Amino acid sequence: MAKVGSPSEERAGARGRVPSRHxxxxxxxxxxxxxxxxxxxxxxPQHPATHGVFRLLATIDGEVLIDADPVIGYMxxxxxxxxxxxxxxxxxxxxxxxxxxxxxxxxxxxxxxxEKLMExxxxxxxQYLRVILCEMNRILNHLMFFASFGAxxxxxxxxxxxxxxxxxxxxxxEATTGGRMHFGFFRxxxxxxxxxxxxxxxxxxGVRQVIDRLPDYENLLVGNEIFKQRTIDIGILEEExxxxxxxxGPIARGSGITMDVRKDEPYLVYDQFxxxxxxxxxxxxxxxxxxxxxxxxxxxxxxxxxIEGLPPGPIMGKVPRVIQAPEGEVYVRCENPLGELGMYLVxxxxxxxxxxxxxxxxxxxxxxxxxxxxxxxxxxMIAILGSFxxxxxxxxx
Amino acid sequence: MAVxxxxxxxxxxxxxxxxxxxxxLWMMQFGLACCxxxxxxxxxxxxxxIRFGVIPFPASPRQADLLVVAGTVTDKMAAPIKxxxxxxxxxxxxxxxxxxxxxxGPYWDSYAVTKGVDQIIPVDVYVPGCPPRPEALLQGVIRxxxxxxxxxxxxxxxxxxxxxxxxxxPGLAGGV
Amino acid sequence: MxxxxxxxxxxxxxKIIVILTVVPVGALVGGYAEHKVMAHLQHRLGPMYPGGFxxxxxxxxxxxxxxxxxxxxxxxxxxxxxxxxxxxxMVPIIMTYLVIPIDRALIVEDLDVGIFYLLAVGxxxxxGLLMAGWSSANKYALxxxxxxxxQLIAYELPIVLAxxxxxxxxxxxxxxxxxxxQNWPFAIWPPGIGFIAFLLFTVGAVAEMTRVxxxxxxxxxxxxxxxxxxxxxxxxIFAHMxxxxxxxxxxxxxxxxxxxxxxxxxxxxxFLDFIPGVIWFSAxxxxxIFLFLWIRPTFPRVREDQLQKFAWKFLIPVxxxxxxxxxxxxxxx
Numbered sequence: 069m070a071k072v073g074s075p076s077e078e079r080a081g082a083r084g085r086v087p088s089r090h091x092x093x094x095x096x097x098x099x100x101x102x103x104x105x106x107x108x109x110x111x112x113p114q115h116p117a118t119h120g121v122f123r124l125l126a127t128i129d130g131e132v133l134i135d136a137d138p139v140i141g142y143m144x145x146x147x148x149x150x151x152x153x154x155x156x157x158x159x160x161x162x163x164x165x166x167x168x169x170x171x172x173x174x175x176x177x178x179x180x181x182x183e184k185l186m187e188x189x190x191x192x193x194x195q196y197l198r199v200i201l202c203e204m205n206r207i208l209n210h211l212m213f214f215a216s217f218g219a220x221x222x223x224x225x226x227x228x229x230x231x232x233x234x235x236x237x238x239x240x241x242e243a244t245t246g247g248r249m250h251f252g253f254f255r256x257x258x259x260x261x262x263x264x265x266x267x268x269x270x271x272x273x274g275v276r277q278v279i280d281r282l283p284d285y286e287n288l289l290v291g292n293e294i295f296k297q298r299t300i301d302i303g304i305l306e307e308e309x310x311x312x313x314x315x316x317g318p319i320a321r322g323s324g325i326t327m328d329v330r331k332d333e334p335y336l337v338y339d340q341f342x343x344x345x346x347x348x349x350x351x352x353x354x355x356x357x358x359x360x361x362x363x364x365x366x367x368x369x370x371x372x373x374x375i376e377g378l379p380p381g382p383i384m385g386k387v388p389r390v391i392q393a394p395e396g397e398v399y400v401r402c403e404n405p406l407g408e409l410g411m412y413l414v415x416x417x418x419x420x421x422x423x424x425x426x427x428x429x430x431x432x433x434x435x436x437x438x439x440x441x442x443x444x445x446x447x448x449m450i451a452i453l454g455s456f457x458x459x460x461x462x463x464x465x
Numbered sequence: 466m467a468v469x470x471x472x473x474x475x476x477x478x479x480x481x482x483x484x485x486x487x488x489x490l491w492m493m494q495f496g497l498a499c500c501x502x503x504x505x506x507x508x509x510x511x512x513x514x515i516r517f518g519v520i521p522f523p524a525s526p527r528q529a530d531l532l533v534v535a536g537t538v539t540d541k542m543a544a545p546i547k548x549x550x551x552x553x554x555x556x557x558x559x560x561x562x563x564x565x566x567x568x569x570g571p572y573w574d575s576y577a578v579t580k581g582v583d584q585i586i587p588v589d590v591y592v593p594g595c596p597p598r599p600e601a602l603l604q605g606v607i608r609x610x611x612x613x614x615x616x617x618x619x620x621x622x623x624x625x626x627x628x629x630x631x632x633x634x635p636g637l638a639g640g641v
Numbered sequence: 642m643x644x645x646x647x648x649x650x651x652x653x654x655x656k657i658i659v660i661l662t663v664v665p666v667g668a669l670v671g672g673y674a675e676h677k678v679m680a681h682l683q684h685r686l687g688p689m690y691p692g693g694f695x696x697x698x699x700x701x702x703x704x705x706x707x708x709x710x711x712x713x714x715x716x717x718x719x720x721x722x723x724x725x726x727x728x729x730x731m732v733p734i735i736m737t738y739l740v741i742p743i744d745r746a747l748i749v750e751d752l753d754v755g756i757f758y759l760l761a762v763g764x765x766x767x768x769g770l771l772m773a774g775w776s777s778a779n780k781y782a783l784x785x786x787x788x789x790x791x792q793l794i795a796y797e798l799p800i801v802l803a804x805x806x807x808x809x810x811x812x813x814x815x816x817x818x819x820x821x822x823q824n825w826p827f828a829i830w831p832p833g834i835g836f837i838a839f840l841l842f843t844v845g846a847v848a849e850m851t852r853v854x855x856x857x858x859x860x861x862x863x864x865x866x867x868x869x870x871x872x873x874x875x876x877x878i879f880a881h882m883x884x885x886x887x888x889x890x891x892x893x894x895x896x897x898x899x900x901x902x903x904x905x906x907x908x909x910x911x912f913l914d915f916i917p918g919v920i921w922f923s924a925x926x927x928x929x930i931f932l933f934l935w936i937r938p939t940f941p942r943v944r945e946d947q948l949q950k951f952a953w954k955f956l957i958p959v960x961x962x963x964x965x966x967x968x969x970x971x972x973x974x
Contacts, residue, residue, distance in 0.1 A: 109780050113545050120497070131945060142542045142545075143539060143542070146577045149575075162571060168499035222942025225682065225683050225938040228683035229510075229684070231509030231511070232510045235506070235511045297943065297944070298947075445945070446784065447860075461499070482705070482709065485702045485705035488691035489702040489706040510685050513680070515685065516688060517690050518691040518702060524861040525866055525870045525871075527877070530706070552713075555710070
């Protein structure tokens with residue numbers, strides 16, 4: 069495997085060498101072929117395959133993509149500046165909308181950061197409920213990517229099935245928090261309110277239904293010969309490259325890196341549950357997707373365990389009426405469904421943060437795109453974009 | 466459409482034209498942010514927007530009648546939205562879905578967000594919510610259908626400002 | 642039956658009117674069927690309100706609306722070619738309807754070389770697709786057009802080979818003769834041979850119609866309906882909707898004629914003869930169409946090069962071997 073430099077070096081290197089006409093032949097096979105003209109294809113910002121407003125400047129030679137340049141920033145809303153204008157209660161609702169597929173997972177690091185600064189102890193019941201909600205949200209997120217990946221490969225039916233399951237889990241989440249996507253439920257010190265009656269049964273039923281139907285999904289896509297043809301050995305991101313681009317989450321685990329903040333540096337009560345870090349060695353589209361599907365099962369396992377061990381007690385720690393973090397700085401990292409989400413909070417003792425730097429998983433993950441997309445077919449580009457699970461709001465903030 | 470411009474349409478013809486527009490809303494999905502996911506949910510099994518004759522399949526704006534702007538419109542994205550709208554053939558309709566597209570929503574004081582998509586393209590129906598529930602989008606579609614059924618096609622083509630028709634009491638679009 | 646004598650030109654006019662009505666009506670019904678079949682396979686209801694009863698009028702509304710939508714021709718497009726392309730796509734598809742026997746007497750022209758004519762005409766619409774893709778001045782359209790040209794050439798051959806098998810079994814190129822010789826439908830008898838030919842035909846037909854899993858040329862999530870990206874209004878429904886659905890109905894009819902015994906009863910029991918041939922033919926055609934509709938929500942899309950490999954390295958050798966086996970069958974059995 070070639071050593072991987074920085075993205076710009078890589079691109080410079082690619083321009084220098086003769087582009088291979090065929091991904092399987094390598095650069096050497098290109099000699100002696102007639103010269104064809106390259107064409108720049110502008111994919112996006114509004115393109116059905118980019119799930120969101122992602123833009124890709126693709127230089128193509130026939131059906132082969134010889135260079136791809138992601139253009140981001142179409143969803144930049146100035147989060148890091150906005151949070152400086154809001155107090156801590158308001159920020160919860162704001163960061164929930166940052167990565168719209170995993171709202172409650174975004175609220176978590178913020179709550180943890182404020183709690184760390186203010187030295188608030190969170191009661192165990194709140195911690196357990198946080199875990200349950202986070203994992204259910206992870207299932208929602210993963211099902212969404214299951215849906216979109218199928219749709220991008222031309223299989224429309226998985227989309228509808230995944231949305232059906234999403235509705236089941238969303239119903240439980242909504243009964244608890246009042247929101248379908250943006251929950252605004254985690255407060256510094258605990259959660260907003262205790263779960264309603266019937267939560268335990270509803271959550272268990274929803275999660276078990278997902279577990280029951282998971283084999284169906286696997287048969288529908290993973291067991292399909294065409295699907296295998298489209299994804300195996302396509303868009304390979306090697307372990308070394310994944311490290312050097314700072315890739316995390318299911319994409320990194322699909323490249324053979326067993327990295328999971330929930331295991332490596334347990335927060336909340338994750339160390340009390342029995343779950344595996346799913347990983348696959350090859351780093352192609354199939355492995356990334358496989359890891360994603362497996363993680364749904366793992367999340368469901370965690371939810372089941374957490375519901376079993378759910379302790380009684382208060383749901384809010386001792387929190388002053390006005391949340392005013394003392395002077396200081398803190399970095400918290402959590403395992404977002406898409407990878408590692410870090411928040412660096414600097415406080416000057418005000419009700420509002422002085423600075424909040426957000427390290428989002430999708431931003432680092434898509435930086436590996438132009439490396440992976442080189443010398444692939446146009447059709448594979450769609451498969452690769454689908455397997456690089458990213459959310460535009462998470463990239464641009 | 467010279468005939469329609471010059472001749473006053475008889476009632477049944479204008480009813481037929483309105484009816485066909487009403488039940489054949491090919492929807493260009495402009496899923497920008499969170500609302501895009503709820504738009505997806507509205508299309509999917511439980512809510513099934515196709516029941517109302519809204520066909521969410523066209524990928525190209527050239528075949529679309531209805532543009533649903535779902536999500537935050539940033540200043541960088543405003544130009545592409547205008548362009549997609551211009552690429553759509555007349556008669557065309559726009560639904561602005563979600564607080565961000567309506568007025569900027571939670572990003573009302575952001576330096577990068579366009580406060581309301583109606584600053585760049587005309588909007589027919591606003592759907593409030595952050596994000597609106599799929600039912601809200603369905604209600605928006607029904608409102609739009611009610612608006613279409615009260616339109617005067619020849620005025621629409623001549624570019625006159627059609628007065629907003631009296632909307633009957635809310636309810637399903639039912640019947641023909 | 643009727644004691645009316647008509648001049649040749651009058652009969653011709655009637656035939657033209659009938660065909661020109663059947664194709665769009667078939668396309669509208671096919672479109673509605675597609676909505677409903679897909680919806681029910683996906684835990685949905687599909688159109689419910691347009692027209693009142695289960696949304697029966699949804700494609701009718703589409704048809705009327707598209708007739709008066711604004712017709713946009715891009716500034717950079719080659720206007721003449723761009724305007725002609727939908728006709729070049731649509732006309733060959735209408736022409737295929739000419740030789741399909743709906744009943745013994747219900748056929749527009751019983752050509753002696755009916756099957757040959759079908760195959761020759763069926764591949765003509767590729768030219769229209771190429772015209773559409775090239776003249777649109779759109780890169781996605783161009784990619785789609787080139788893909789569809791390559792694909793239609795590759796998948797014409799399995800259909801041809803399957804048709805050759807049928808022609809050998811029937812000993813005739815006339816479609817009426819082919820139907821009449823099917824005492825048992827060819828898909829059932831001779832065992833194996835007919836069925837494999839039927840499968841070859843179905844795969845080839847799905848690819849010819851550019852439907853999933855062979856819909857690379859028009860892949861919505863990839864190259865935005867390929868050659869039709871820039872088409873709007875009436876040109877779009879003729880080039881894409883009517884063409885696709887008309888193609889599907891035509892292929893359903895061809896499949897029913899060649900492999901399922903056309904207007905003959907499905908099993909040779911004299912008792913079944915009281916059911917008119919039109920009904921047998923329609924039922925078989927609907928079965929074929931349902932098959933095509935069923936495939937669409939089931940599979941992901943095959944990549945362009947895999948699709949070519951599948952045609953050239955698998956389907957065509959199988960077809961050639963099948964022709965040999967059929968020869969042996971016809972000679973010795």
